[in-house]
C-alpha cells in the first residue's frame with residue numbers, strides 16, 4: 001500500500017468522494033442480503049402459513065429494496081468515477097509538469113514510447129483502481145463478512161459444512177492470479193514493443209522507403225505481432241481453464257449445501273425457507289472467491305502502474321535553481337559570456353569539452369568550427385545550463401550561470417538548432433510559439449529578416465498554413481527559416497545558430513546573414529558551422545578538435561597560419577572556385 005500512500009496527494013483532496021462511494025457500495029451490499037431473507041419469509045411465514053395477504057407487501061418491499069440498491073450502486077459508480085477521473089487528471093497534470101521540468105540528462109536516456117505509456121496506460125490503471133478497484137476489494141471482504149454472519153445466525157452447522165470447499169476456491173483463485181499476473185505483465189511488454197514498431201515506422205517512414213526496407217519492417221512487425229498473439233492466446237487459455245474449474249468447485253459447494261441442508265430440512269433442523277435463503281447467501285461467499293484472483297490482479301497491476309508513474313514523478317532533476325538564484329532583468333542583461341577553464345563530460349571521465357576558455361564580450365560574434373563530435377553543441381548546452389560543468393565556470397555578465405534562475409537565463413538565449421522542430425500548428429503560431437504579446441507586424445518583420453516571408457506568402461493560406469507534424473510539407477531550408485524567425489522574435493541578448501543555415505544554400509545563407517547583421521547588433525552571437533562561409537564575419541573563431549580549442553582568431557588571422565582552419569578553407573574555397581559551391585551538397589564536414 002506504500003505506493004497508494006505516496007499517491008495520496010492526488011486522491012486525498014477528494015476523500016469525500018471516496019468515502020461516499022464506499023458507503024454507497026457497503027449499503028448496497030448489505031441490502032443484497034435482504035433478498036434471501038425475504039425469500040425465507042415468503043416460504044416459511046407466508047406460503048407455509050398460508051398468509052397470502054402478505055404477498056403484495058413482500059413484493060412491495062422487494063421493489064423498494066431493488067430501487068434503493070440500484071440507486072446506491074449508481075451513486076457508487078458516480079462518485080467512484082469522479083474520484084478516479086479527478087485522480088487521473090491531477091496525476092496527468094503533475095506528470096506533464098514533471099516532464100517539462102526534467103533536465104536534458106533525463107531525456108538523453110528516456111524512451112518516448114515508455115513515457116507515453118506511463119502517461120496513458122499506467123494512469124488508466126491507477127484511475128480504475130482508485131475509482132472502483134479499492135471499493136470493490138473492500139466490498140468483497142464485506143460480502144464475505146455479512147454473508148457469513150447471516151448464514152451463521154441461521155444455522156452454524158450448515159454454514160461450517162458449506163465453508164469446507166471455500167478455501168479450495170480461494171486457493172484456485174490465488175493460483176490463477178499467480179499465473180495470469182506474469183502473463184499480463186508480458187502483455188504490456190509485447191504491446192509496448194508492438195507500439196514502438198509502429199511508432200518508429202511512421203516516424204521513420206522516409207528512411208524505410210528510401211532504403212526499400214518495407215519487407216524488413218513487415219517481418220519485424222509480424223514477429224512482434226506473433227509474440228503479442230501468443231501472449232493473448234495464453235491469457236485466453238488461462239481464463240478458459242479458470243472459469244470451468246471455479247464453476248465445478250462452486251457447484252460442489254452448492255451440492256454439499258443441498259445434500260446436507262436437505263437432510264437438515266427432512267430432520268426438521270432447518271426450515272425450507274432457511275435452506276432457500278442459504279442457497280442465495282452462499283453466492284455471497286462464492287462470488288467474492290470467484291473474483292479474488294481478478295481483484296488481486298487488479299491491485300498488483302494498479303500498484304505496478306502507480307510505481308511507474310511515481311518513478312517518473314520522483315525522477316531526480318539534476319539542474320535546479322539554487323535557493324537564492326538571481327533573476328535576470330532583461331533590460332540590464334548585456335550578454336557578456338565567459339567560459340573559464342571549462343571541462344565537461346556526459347558520462348564518467350570522458351570529456352566532451354576540455355579546458356575551454358571563451359571571452360565573448362557583449363555584441364561579439366563567436367564562431368565555432370570543428371568536426372563531428374568536436375564539442376561545439378556541448379559548449380552551447382553548457383551556456384544555457386542544460387548540463388552543469390564539471391570544472392571551471394560559465395558566466396553571463398560576470399555571474400556564474402549556476403547562480404542564475406534557469407528560466408530567466410534561458411529567456412535571454414535563443415537557439416536555432418540543426419534539427420528544426422515545428423509543432424503541428426499554423427506557421428504564425430510556430431513563429432510566435434506560445435507568446436501572445438506579439439503583433440502580426442512583429443511576426444512579419446522577423447519572417448522577413450529570416451527570409452521566410454516570401455515563401456510563406458506563396459503558400460495558399462500564408463501564415464495560416466498548418467504545418468504537419470515536425471513540419472512535414474516544408475523543405476529543410478524552409479523549416480529552418482521559420483525556426484530562425486522564431487528565435488529572432490524573442491529578442492534575445494544571446495543568439496545561437498547551431499548549424500542553423502546548414503539546410504539552406506549558400507546564396508540564401510548569405511541573404512539570411514545579411515538580415516542577421518541587423519538583428520545581431522547589440523547581441524552576442526554564437527555560430528556553429530561546418531562552412532567557413534558562415535563564419536567569415538565572426539569576431540573570433542574557435543576551432544575545436546576532440547573537445548579542445550586547437551586554434552582561435554579571426555578569419556583573416558586563421559587563413560594566414562597553417563592549421564586545420566586553413567586546410568578547411570582551401571578545401572571549401574577550391575570547391576567554390578570550381579563552381580561547385582552554392583549547392584547544399586558542397587558542404588564539407590571537417
Ligand SMILES: Nc1ncnc2c1ncn2[C@@H]1O[C@H](COP(=O)(O)OP(=O)(O)OP(=O)(O)O)[C@@H](O)[C@H]1O
Nearest residue numbers: 108346347352370371372373374375376377378379
Ligand atoms: N546527450 C549526450 N549524451 C552522451 N554523449 C553525448 C551527448 N551529446 C553529445 N555527446 C558526445 O559528446 C561529444 C561532443 O558532442 P557534440 O554534440 O558537442 O559535438 P558537435 O561538435 O556539436 O558535433 P556535430 O557537429 O556532429 O553536431 C561527442 O563525443 C558526442 O558523442
